[in-house]
Amino acid sequence: DTGVSQDPRHKITKRGQNVTFRCDPISEHNRLYWYRQTLGQGPEFLTYFQNEAQLEKSRLLSDRFSAERPKGSFSTLEIQRTEQGDSAMYLCASSLDTGTYEQYFGPGTRLTVT
Amino acid sequence: AQKVTQAQTEISVVEKEDVTLDCVYETRDTTYYLFWYKQPPSGELVFLIRRNSFDEQNEISGRYSWNFQKSTSSFNFTITASQVVDSAVYFCALSEARTGANNLFFGTGTRLTVIP
Numbered sequence: 001d002t003g004v005s006q007d008p009r010h011k012i013t014k015r016g017q018n019v020t021f022r023c024d025p026i027s028e029h030n031r032l033y034w035y036r037q038t039l040g041q042g043p044e045f046l047t048y049f050q051n052e053a054q055l056e057k058s059r060l061l062s063d064r065f066s067a068e069r070p071k072g073s074f075s076t077l078e079i080q081r082t083e084q085g086d087s088a089m090y091l092c093a094s095s096l097d098t099g100t101y102e103q104y105f106g107p108g109t110r111l112t113v114t
Numbered sequence: 115a116q117k118v119t120q121a122q123t124e125i126s127v128v129e130k131e132d133v134t135l136d137c138v139y140e141t142r143d144t145t146y147y148l149f150w151y152k153q154p155p156s157g158e159l160v161f162l163i164r165r166n167s168f169d170e171q172n173e174i175s176g177r178y179s180w181n182f183q184k185s186t187s188s189f190n191f192t193i194t195a196s197q198v199v200d201s202a203v204y205f206c207a208l209s210e211a212r213t214g215a216n217n218l219f220f221g222t223g224t225r226l227t228v229i230p
């Protein structure tokens with residue numbers, strides 16, 4: 001049983017460029033979450049999907065951010081016109097939607113905006 | 115509003131010492147879930163435990179134990195006979211049933227360093 005995977009693990013981009021990250025959840029998990037973690041802080045919730053439906057978005061998710069999960073399997077997070085403040089670790093997690101709601105996290109994508 | 119406070123920013127202990135990591139939470143919900151995650155230097159968050167608000171039994175798993183007290187809104191984590199491999203940042207987190215337990219609110223974490 002493979003865990004949550006994320007690609008790429010590291011991304012360096014120039015301010016103003018667009019970036020896209022991918023997350024592959026644990027195969028039987030129908031919930032998928034995106035979080036952002038900055039240095040010295042705990043992860044902050046961005047958005048979550050139940051299958052292909054995006055059911056909740058944090059106020060942290062500005063208009064420049066968009067997430068999709070087109071077939072209810074993998075998900076992408078796109079950031080348009082990146083800013084230096086977007087530099088962070090972007091974490092993906094998945095869980096079942098019943099029972100214990102334990103979220104299992106991927107290794108993250110570290111974004112550096114120069 | 116929900117909030118998780120981990121007042122200890124950093125803790126250092128010598129190997130084999132016991133250490134307790136504190137977590138205090140705030141929520142208006144009567145049904146909620148509390149979690150502990152470990153984030154080793156590799157960066158990947160590792161799930162350790164989940165408790166629901168109706169289960170105040172303390173739990174022990176090997177060298178790890180958790181003390182949940184609703185009266186003080188605390189969910190503390192103790193590592194017995196610490197080892198170097200325990201060095202990591204530990205996060206306490208809360209999710210609320212009224213929001214479908216859809217997202218986790220994390221504390222700021224406690225960095226534990228175990229000195230050999």
